[in-house]
Amino acid sequence: MKKLLSMVLILCMVSVAALAEDAFQELTIDTLEGATMQFGDLGFSMVVPEVLAQAEVSQEDAASGAFDCYALADGSAYFYMLANEVGADFDFQGYYTSLKTTEGVLEPSLLKVNGVAWIAYHTTQNQMVFVTDVNQTLALTIMASPADDEGFTAVMMSVLGSVKPIE
Structure with a gap:
């Protein structure tokens, strides 16, 4: 009986740990001017911080769907x-789960930044990637580099904090 109880307790602890890992981390971010x-x-709309300027989209990036x-x-x-375009049946949680076993994806996490849900992860190519389901039919992906620059990471968090659906 003690062994059975121990096994049940271990199973409960593992389940709680797994659920906590897949919970959204809530963040409130002040946006930069x-x-x-x-x-x-x-x-959607967003604020582009003054430290950034619009740049040309490379042909390679445009071919993969980049627009700005x-x-x-x-x-x-x-x-x-x-x-x-992802369609109304886009499974945000399922996409996040699939990233956990995708080669080249590091540390996927769920964030809720100023009320907007994001999937965030790093790649083995030193990129930060952020994905949100803007309007239930469109997935917005923001790819940023380098991922190992703390100052630029703070700028990107400001950008994420400013993304808002247009009503």
């Missing part, structure tokens, strides 16, 4: 955005 960009056809790019003046850090 910058220009508000409206992407009406995609259904912003970078530091010296080009040492940048981010670009992709929009993918």
